[in-house]
Amino acid sequence: MKFKMILLLFLLALVVSTVNAEGPQTCAANLEAKCDGGSSDGWKGEFFPGISKIKYEGPTSKNPLSYKWYNAEEEILGKKMKDWFRFSVAFWHTFRGTGADPFGAPTKSWPWEDGTNSLAMAKRRMRAHFEFMDKLGVERWCFHDRDIAPDGKTLVETNANLDEVVALAKELQEGNKIKLLWGTAQLFFHPRYMHGAATSSEVGVYAYAAAQVKKAMEVTHYLGGENYVFWGGREGYQSLLNTDMQRELDHLARFLKAAADYKKKIGFNGTLLIEPKPQEPTKHQYDWDAATAYAFLQKYGLLGEFKLNIECNHATLSGHSCHHELETARINGLLGNIDANTGDPQIGWDTDQFLTDIGEATLVMLSVVRNGGIAPGGFNFDAKLRRESTDVEDLFIAHISGMDTLARGLRNVAKLTEDGSLAELVRKRYQSFDTEIGALIEAGKADFETLEKKVMEWGEPSVPSGKQELAEMIFQSAL
Numbered sequence: 001m002k003f004k005m006i007l008l009l010f011l012l013a014l015v016v017s018t019v020n021a022e023g024p025q026t027c028a029a030n031l032e033a034k035c036d037g038g039s040s041d042g043w044k045g046e047f048f049p050g051i052s053k054i055k056y057e058g059p060t061s062k063n064p065l066s067y068k069w070y071n072a073e074e075e076i077l078g079k080k081m082k083d084w085f086r087f088s089v090a091f092w093h094t095f096r097g098t099g100a101d102p103f104g105a106p107t108k109s110w111p112w113e114d115g116t117n118s119l120a121m122a123k124r125r126m127r128a129h130f131e132f133m134d135k136l137g138v139e140r141w142c143f144h145d146r147d148i149a150p151d152g153k154t155l156v157e158t159n160a161n162l163d164e165v166v167a168l169a170k171e172l173q174e175g176n177k178i179k180l181l182w183g184t185a186q187l188f189f190h191p192r193y194m195h196g197a198a199t200s201s202e203v204g205v206y207a208y209a210a211a212q213v214k215k216a217m218e219v220t221h222y223l224g225g226e227n228y229v230f231w232g233g234r235e236g237y238q239s240l241l242n243t244d245m246q247r248e249l250d251h252l253a254r255f256l257k258a259a260a261d262y263k264k265k266i267g268f269n270g271t272l273l274i275e276p277k278p279q280e281p282t283k284h285q286y287d288w289d290a291a292t293a294y295a296f297l298q299k300y301g302l303l304g305e306f307k308l309n310i311e312c313n314h315a316t317l318s319g320h321s322c323h324h325e326l327e328t329a330r331i332n333g334l335l336g337n338i339d340a341n342t343g344d345p346q347i348g349w350d351t352d353q354f355l356t357d358i359g360e361a362t363l364v365m366l367s368v369v370r371n372g373g374i375a376p377g378g379f380n381f382d383a384k385l386r387r388e389s390t391d392v393e394d395l396f397i398a399h400i401s402g403m404d405t406l407a408r409g410l411r412n413v414a415k416l417t418e419d420g421s422l423a424e425l426v427r428k429r430y431q432s433f434d435t436e437i438g439a440l441i442e443a444g445k446a447d448f449e450t451l452e453k454k455v456m457e458w459g460e461p462s463v464p465s466g467k468q469e470l471a472e473m474i475f476q477s478a479l
Helices: 002-021 081-085 091-096 119-136 155-173 203-222 245-265 290-299 312-317 322-331 358-370 392-419 421-429 436-442 448-458 468-477
Strands: 087-090 140-144 179-184 227-230 271-274 306-311 335-339 379-381
Touching: 081 358, 081 392, 087 091, 087 119, 091 119, 091 140, 119 155, 119 392, 155 179, 155 203, 179 203, 203 227, 203 245, 227 245, 227 306, 227 335, 245 271, 245 290, 271 335, 290 306, 290 322, 306 312, 306 322, 312 322, 312 335, 322 335, 322 358, 335 358, 358 392, 358 468, 379 392, 392 421, 392 468, 421 468, 436 448
Parallel strands: 087 140, 087 379, 140 179, 179 227, 227 271, 271 306, 306 335, 335 379
Antiparallel strands: none
16 A cells, blocks of 8 residues: 555656646636736736747748748848838737727727736736737837826826836846837826826926826836837817917927936937827827928927927828928938828828838838938837727738838839939939039029029020929839
C-alpha cells in the first residue's frame, strides 16, 4: 500500500512537471475562457488567436491578411518605406470605436470587452492594443488621455487612473520597437467643455483644461512621445451673438503659450502640433484650416513653437483638398504630422474613413517627399471601421488597406520622380522668372518704375499654355 502511494505521488509530480514544461497556455479572446489572470486586468493569452503577424506577400497575393504594396524594409527614394510613413495606430478609433452614430446604438462589442469602463478593462484593452500593433507590424501609437483610462470622481483620482494605465503602457513598450508617436488631452467630450476648453467663458473650465493638458503632456513625455497634439473640437462658437471672439482668441493664444512654456519646463523635446478643422462639433472652429492656423500662430508670436497635424477629412470639410492643406503647411514650414483618413463626398460630416483612393494617396506622398519626410511626425490612422464592419479581422484588414494605399502612393511618386516629366513641365511653366529681371523680382529688388520700363521695351507679353491636361495625363500614367 505504501509503495502504491509513493508511485501515485511520483506519477502526479511527473504530470505536473510535463504541463509546466510545455509553457503557459493561451486563451481564446473571449470572456468565457477560464484562464488564470496573472495580471490585474484578469486576462492572459492572445486577444487575436486566429491571426498571425502580417507579412508582405506582394501585389499578386490574394490573402487579405497580408501586405501587397507596403514592404517596411524596402528602400524607395533613399529611405525605407517604414521611415517615410512612421505609421501609427489610433487607440481611440481602433479600441474605443463602437460603431454608434447619431441615429443608432453601438454595433461592435469586441470579445475582450466586459461592458464596463473600469480600470481593469482599460488595462486589458491596452494589452490588446499592443498585441494588435505587434501583429500588424506598426511601431507607433497615439492616444487621448480619457480613452486609455477612465475618469475618476476627482482630478486626483482621474490622474491616478491614468498613471496606472500609463505604467502598463510603459512596461509594454519596453523591450520592443513600439513607441508613442503622440499623446493628447480629450477636451471635448465631458459636459464641462460644452463652451470650449481654452475658449470657455468660464475661468474654472479654462483652469481645468490647463490641468488636464499639463498631466497629458507629462505622461506623453514619460512614454517617450515624439509629439503632442492640440485638437480644439469645441474651440469655436455656435453663434457670434453671445460670443466675444477677440477675447476667446486671446485666451486660446495664452493657453497655447503656457503649454509651450510647460513643455520646456519639464524637458519635453517633442513637437507641439495643432490640428485644424473648420467645424463639427462647433459651427465654426477657430483653427479653420492650415492658412488660418498659420495666421493665428503668426499673430500671437507662436511660430516656431507649433507645427500642424493635417487631417485629410478635415481638409475636405474646409473646402480644400488634402494636398492643398499639406502644401500650405509644407511651404510655411509647418508640416508636422498627418492624420491619414478620408471622408465621403456625399456625406457632409467627418466620417473618418480609411484612405483607399490611390490618386489621393499619391498626391499626399508628393507633399511628403517634397518635405523630405515627416519625422518626428508620422501617419496616424485617425480612421474607424464602418458601422457595419463588426469582425475582429476587420480591424486588421482596414489598417492593411490604408497602409497599402499609401505605399502605392509612394511607389507612384517614385515613378513620377524617376520619369521627371511632371517636374520639367512645372519648371518650364515658370522659366520666364529664371532670367535677370525675374531674379530681381524674386529678390524684392524690382520696383514698379523698373517693371514699367521693361513693359515699354517688350510690348505685349505672350502667354503660353499651362498644359494642365498634360500634367494630369502624366500624373494618371503613374497610377
